[in-house]
Amino acid sequence: MEIINCPVCFSKSQRKIKTKFKTTNIFSCKQCKTSYASPFIKEEFDETYASTGSVNSTGSAKDFIDDLKSTNYEKGINTSAIYLSTFTKRLNYWKKILGKKPSDKLKILEVGCSTGLAIESLSKLGQNVMGIDIDKDAISIGKRRNPNLNIYFGDIIKQKDIGPFDVIFASQVLEHFFTPLELLVKLRSLLKESNSLIHIDIPNHDSLSSFYYKLRPTSKRFGGIILPFHQIGYKRKSLEILFNKLEEKPEILKIFSCTNNHKSFGQSFPSPSKLKTSIVLNAYYGLSKITNSGGLLVAIAKF
Ligand SMILES: [Zn+2]
Numbered sequence: 211m212e213i214i215n216c217p218v219c220f221s222k223s224q225r226k227i228k229t230k231f232k233t234t235n236i237f238s239c240k241q242c243k244t245s246y247a248s249p250f251i252k253e254e255f256d257e258t259y260a261s262t263g264s265v266n267s268t269g270s271a272k273d274f275i276d277d278l279k280s281t282n283y284e285k286g287i288n289t290s291a292i293y294l295s296t297f298t299k300r301l302n303y304w305k306k307i308l309g310k311k312p313s314d315k316l317k318i319l320e321v322g323c324s325t326g327l328a329i330e331s332l333s334k335l336g337q338n339v340m341g342i343d344i345d346k347d348a349i350s351i352g353k354r355r356n357p358n359l360n361i362y363f364g365d366i367i368k369q370k371d372i373g374p375f376d377v378i379f380a381s382q383v384l385e386h387f388f389t390p391l392e393l394l395v396k397l398r399s400l401l402k403e404s405n406s407l408i409h410i411d412i413p414n415h416d417s418l419s420s421f422y423y424k425l426r427p428t429s430k431r432f433g434g435i436i437l438p439f440h441q442i443g444y445k446r447k448s449l450e451i452l453f454n455k456l457e458e459k460p461e462i463l464k465i466f467s468c469t470n471n472h473k474s475f476g477q478s479f480p481s482p483s484k485l486k487t488s489i490v491l492n493a494y495y496g497l498s499k500i501t502n503s504g505g506l507l508v509a510i511a512k513f
Contacts, residue, residue: 211235211249217390218244218448228432236432242451245415245435245443250388255438287480290327297331299474300409304377307463307512308405316376319400321393322383326352326361327478333360342366366396373400379409381477385440391455398456398513406513408460411475414467414507415443418498449509460511469495469504476506 211234215222221241228236233254234247305312316337323329323341325348332339341361343349349363378397387393397408414420415434420443424433434443442448446465453462471479498504 213237214246214248214250216242216244217246217388217442218242218444219451224248234437236435242447243445244448245433247435247437247441250441251438252388255441289478289480290330292480293327293331293478294334296474296476296478297328298335301332301335301337303474304407304409307510308376308407317374319373319375319378321366321378321380321397323361324348324352325355326359328379328381329359329361330356340372342369367392369396369400374402375400375406376402377407377409381411382413384410385412385434385442385444388441390442390452394452394456398458398460401513404513407510408513409508409510410449411468411477411506411508412444412449413440414503414505415445416503417467417505418494418501418503419505421503444507446507449507453509453511458513460513462509462511464508464510466508467498467502467504468506468508469498470506471495472504472506475508 213224216224216239219239219242221239223240224237225240226235227238227245234249234251236245237248238245301316302312304310304316305314308316310316318332318337318339320328320332320339320341321343323343324345326341329339329341329352339360341352341359342364343361344363344365346363349361352359352361378401380393380397384390384393394408401408413434417434420433423431430437432443434440446467449465450462453460468475470477495504
């Protein structure tokens with residue numbers, strides 16, 4: 211079996227930590243402690259993508275929207291309103307660290323925009339926004355919902371004639387790349403020369419739920435690694451190393467673990483009080499917060 215170097219720090223020094231996966235093993239880098247599948251299982255990834263039209267571990271865009279409709283809408287949960295609230299706070303934060311006035315308009319790109327709920331909110335907030343996604347279904351669902359949405363089907367790595375942007379953000383995207391540094395280099399190239407931001411979030415390999423999945427002998431999941439969708443398990447240090455590998459080192463403003471329902475940096479989830487599972491969820495979020503092991507790793511870097 212071919213053995214690859216660490217996809218984050220490129221070190222050859224590694225330790226096998228799990229061998230039970232059919233066509234691959236899980237290794238941990240001795241240098242930076244990132245975990246990863248070696249070799250990557252690209253065929254299965256491509257096949258799954260071709261059959262579901264999605265790189266999401268949670269299913270296709272259509273399933274996602276059906277799920278939102280059947281659960282959230284019936285319970286009176288307004289998903290758009292939750293997005294608007296999250297992105298109002300996040301936009302204020304971006305403007306503050308870029309030294310902009312509240313009335314200034316930012317040029318913003320979302321990579322992996324799915325059906326465009328975040329783009330819609332930022333556009334309502336008067337910003338100059340654009341979204342891109344490799345999930346064709348998600349883009350057409352978004353366009354059907356709102357024909358004026360500035361979202362496009364495409365591969366971010368191939369984009370040349372867009373930008374430059376003040377802010378590029380990507381939620382749950384980096385973990386789907388086999389060459390994460392290539393994505394960061396691309397995002398940097400689409401940003402304004404200076405006073406611009408990259409804001410990403412990814413699954414936390416050291417989260418409370420990851421800890422549970424490291425103990426459980428399942429065949430497809432180990433911590434933040436969910437085969438074939440996520441083949442790299444990121445820690446805080448992994449992100450720091452990746453950003454510092456850029457030719458021009460950014461100022462890393464934040465790298466932290468955050469609960470999925472965080473009001474500014476989370477995933478625009480409804481508050482647990484609206485859900486049946488509120489007691490369990492509240493306990494989970496509470497414990498994640500206390501132990502500093504939320505489900506997300508958020509990184510914000512300024513150039
Ligand atoms: Zn490494």
